[in-house]
Amino acid sequence: MILRASVPSWPVLVLAIATSVAIPAAQQQAPWVGTWQQIPPEKKWFDPWPYQKVTLRIEPWDDGLRVVYDMVRRRGGVTHIEWTGRFDGNDYPVQGVDYVLTNAYRKLSDLSYEIVVKVDGRAAAVATAVVSADGATLNVDTTEQDSTGRTLTTTATYRKR
Numbered sequence: 305m306i307l308r309a310s311v312p313s314w315p316v317l318v319l320a321i322a323t324s325v326a327i328p329a330a331q332q333q334a335p336w337v338g339t340w341q342q343i344p345p346e347k348k349w350f351d352p353w354p355y356q357k358v359t360l361r362i363e364p365w366d367d368g369l370r371v372v373y374d375m376v377r378r379r380g381g382v383t384h385i386e387w388t389g390r391f392d393g394n395d396y397p398v399q400g401v402d403y404v405l406t407n408a409y410r411k412l413s414d415l416s417y418e419i420v421v422k423v424d425g426r427a428a429a430v431a432t433a434v435v436s437a438d439g440a441t442l443n444v445d446t447t448e449q450d451s452t453g454r455t456l457t458t459t460a461t462y463r464k465r
Contacts, residue, residue: 335415335435336362337369340442340462354378360442360462366390369409373400395422421448440464 342358357376362369368390375383387407389396395406408420412432421429429448435441442462450456 333364335439336417336433336442337364338362339465341465343461343463345458345460352378358460368392371407391417393420395420421446 338361340360340362342355342360344353344355354377355375356378359374361372361374363372364370365388368388371387373383373385375385377383383400385398385400387396387398389407389409391409391411393408393410395408398405398407404424406422406425408422410418410420412418415437416432416434419431419433420427421431429446431444431446433442433444436443440463442464444460444462445457446460447455447457
């Protein structure tokens with residue numbers, strides 16, 4: 305008795321190949337997900353720069369994000385701040401500060417998103433986060449007003465670890 309291997313028809317073969325390619329692509333995470341280390345700024349907003357190390361961790365959460373900042377001060381002590389929310393423009397509370405702080409995230413493109421920061425319900429700053437095309441760098445440009453009403457823009461640069 306001779307056994308013949310059955311050859312699948314071309315539609316089944318195409319579907320099998322398409323499915324095997326689509327599954328990893330669907331599981332691919334957003335480029336900002338991961339652990340990022342801040343590069344100390346050349347032009348310091350504070351003199352002297354108060355942090356020895358700033359680590360930003362962004363991870364998937366439910367159908368949104370969990371963002372964790374750990375900031376190590378020069379003389380010791382760690383400030384730990386957390387935010388969980390979605391890219392829906394709604395205000396979500398920030399944990400780890402002594403005042404009412406909320407962030408509202410909105411996706412701008414596949415490589416960028418916007419954060420509206422509010423203190424006690426009033427807009428305090430707008431930040432735009434952009435991941436480089438190679439996925440190695442995250443730049444966050446923040447615009448806010450100082451106590452005199454002057455507009456200030458700062459940039460924080462992070463490298464992916």
